[in-house]
Amino acid sequence: MNNLLTLPVMIPLGFSLLALLWPRRASSIGILGLLATLLASAWLAWRVAGSGPMLLALGGWEPGLGIALHADALSSTLLLMSSVVALAAGTYSTGYFRERSDRARFWPLWLLLMTALHALFLSGDLFNLYVTLELIGLSAVALAALGGKRKAVEAALRYLILGLLGSLLFLAGVALIYAGYGTLDLMQLRNMLAPEPVAWIALTLMISGLLLKSALFPLHFWLPPAHANAPAPVSAVLSALVVKAALYLLLRFWLDIFDDVVTTFAAWLLGSLGAMAVLWGSWKALRAVRLKLLAAYSTVAQLGYLFLFFPLLAALPVGAARDTALGALILMALTHGFAKSALFLATGVIQQKAGHDRIEELGGAARALPVTVFTLALAGVALIGLPPSGTFQAKWQLFSAVIATGQWLWIPVIATGSLLAAAYVFRILGYAFASAEGVKYRIADGREELPALILAILATVLLGFGSIWVWEFVTPGALAVGEVP
């Protein structure tokens, strides 16, 4: 019995209840819960690496009537990333939220968000995916509005309404699939779906909903205000994990479940939108006045890179080259997840110590907060794609794929995007190293600065030098849900 599969979902859910019941101990309960979740996720990844994809029919009912959970290399990798980021950002939050009542509000919602993300990564049922999308949406909105500042609440409400519209588009697709194919189970659908109007329209509706949620240009407009006004640990998770959840589903649908339904034209459409996102997001990031806004626009750009892979994957024949490109896509998503959460946490430290996050007034920061500025630099390395970061490896493979498929069009986009990224990262560092008195020296304790540093090191060093490990784990059976015995 593979009941292990339920643990990454049920541990955070259970600990969320405990944090609700013992608000005075919320932080300790939360950290303990995240540690346990990390252990369960690591165990699951290890099992998947050792013996292949896993499946659990919940309630003992055959999938179709019941709901199945499954884990393959892709989902367990993301599970692991989300557990690590959540633990780091959670640790940081204990220093960020000084009031006990703030922590009591934060932790149950935080753990519910983790429940939702992990449920999404493991779910094998279309309607269940809708429920997890809504759980992600509502808990993320509630977290983004914590603190109750007007701007944060306004952005959260807009985020909520757009998120609901995205879920509704998704649900409309689910209804059509159920009408046409009579099942909601992904594995069954995978073998039933055929290129015909019902599948096309349903897929278009679901993909539109997911694009809205993953903030692909021009549907990105809600992201910067929501991510830039939320509390720092929440921003980190919104940028690193929540948009990735929608992206994960997109990948799963595009490459796995609806493999026979998607068209090359649609892949090119996504690629072009991705290209525009890279240029527009990087440009806005360069022009941003506040550090948090810069980080948010940089998310828009970095998500764009991921969509560049779609036309390339469509053009590459099944085989080693395609697997490598897929591995690069996943590596890039992972690196961005770690680097962006590090950037947001470091920004949070600066914002709390300096009282603001205006880039042009960051002078003196390097002397006052050396560890945090070092973190910013490391995260910057990963965002630009300099060696040895994981992004460097991924972009290298992106170039190889472009050359292999002859889609030269993307080269100037990637080059411009990287240059702009270098410009905005060096703009931050330039001001931070200036010797003005903008940021006064304050003591920051370890739990505030270290989580961000660890995440940045993961992004630049570990995923860079260890990228071969990611490739080996991810590529041969990344999307192997259908082959579960």
Add this chain to the structure above:
Amino acid sequence: MMLTQLIFGIAGGLLFAMGLRSALIRESLLARILAVNVSGAGIFLAFVAIAYRGLEETPDPVPHALVLTGIVVAVSATALALALRRRLEEADDE
């Protein structure tokens, strides 16, 4: 196939699109919250129409359960949205 399924399915599609449009173009937050609810109701209607199998036959219970779940999710989202809207108004006065 039955005409009843068709009538309510198409009505559901119209409601879905109508709600989506209003949610995107209206300025008033309350109107947008209403619109999201109407849009969701349209999809629910399509679901229940799929389940319908005639006057004499027991309908398919699965879509009914899904819609029941959907209704509860919708009211949760509505309640949270209204609370945020109220908080927004209070923050105005600060």
Add this chain to the structure above:
Amino acid sequence: MEITLWHLLDSLLAILLLGLAWSALSGTDLKRGVVLFMAFGLLLSLIWARLRAPDLALAEAAIGAGLSGALLLLALRDREKSENKAGQPMSLLRLATVLLMLLLAASFALAYVTAVTSNTGGRLAGLAFGNLEQSGVSNPVTAVLLNFRAYDTLLELAVLLAATLGILALGSERRPFRRPGVLLGALVTWISPLLVIVAGYLLWTGAHAPGGAFQAGALLAAAIVMLRLGGMTSEQLPHPLLQGWLLASGIAAFMLAGYLATFHDLAFLQYPAGWAGLLILLIESAAMLSIALSLGLAYLGGSPSGWDERSSRGKRS
């Protein structure tokens, strides 16, 4: 395909529903919009009854029209900056959005019609009815909700909890209403206990007839709404610590029942043979309490008195 009187009724209901939705969404008068939306919900509940979905008819009347309506009516008291703006874009743009809307509806309808005509099978109905006997209940909808797709329901309770915690984190409750006059007071004192009884009945009967935890929970929440209208303050609710337990109870019961089976080498959420009926009733009772308090607190509009003091020692023992 012959056309009967039923189809005439169906068309009438559909047109009425569309008309109500259109007028609820297109006017600029928000109050009117909310009232029309409540009428929309009631009509929808009639349509559920027509489509032989009595469980949904109950839920829609209680939750979709009833509680959502109560929440929306209360929200009308809050001013909104953008409220007075016309909210309608220029005529050309407006036409474009209408066309887009029709395009969306048409493609949905096209796919729907193709799907329903090409797949005339029972979909999952056959499987669900075939396994009904092992599910522990005889109401097929309850069997799907609490057994076949119990995991959905578990996560749905988590959605409700997330929304409730989000509301509680935003600030304190609305000011309570004034004590009502004699008549409304009488209504409250008569109706509230009746609502509690009917909720218990719906919970019990959900195993074999329309009803269940959600409808029952909504009715209990309606009792809270009635009492609130009768001037109840949040001090009269259970102690805040107990409220926490009540909110958690639905999910907790589900998880305990879910893992109970794993000790017998069964899958998560698989009920041991012969225990399904009892476990479902227990889960539903706990879920009903969670749902009722969640929706009730949503009507209060924020954290009840004493909620935030739970995290600090000593106060309000």
Add this chain to the structure above:
Amino acid sequence: MTELLGSLFILASLAFFAAGSIGLLRLPDVHARLHALTKADNLGLGLLVAGACLIGGHLLLALKLLLVWLLVMFASAIAANLIARHAMKDGEES
């Protein structure tokens, strides 16, 4: 025979509902509208319940339906009173 009688009751109830609705639409002020609506609809519902009892032909069912009628009358009487009082306070004409 009872079914025919039941149908007659239901048909009669429709007339009352129609009258109530026309009153709601046509009458000049709040009080008159309330008068038309509550009086006619309560009676209409009573007839409907009587008709349904006859057709249903089951004592327990009849009791439940009777309870429904009583509850609706109770609630609508009080609601009507509240609306009327509110309208009087506002001195509203429309």
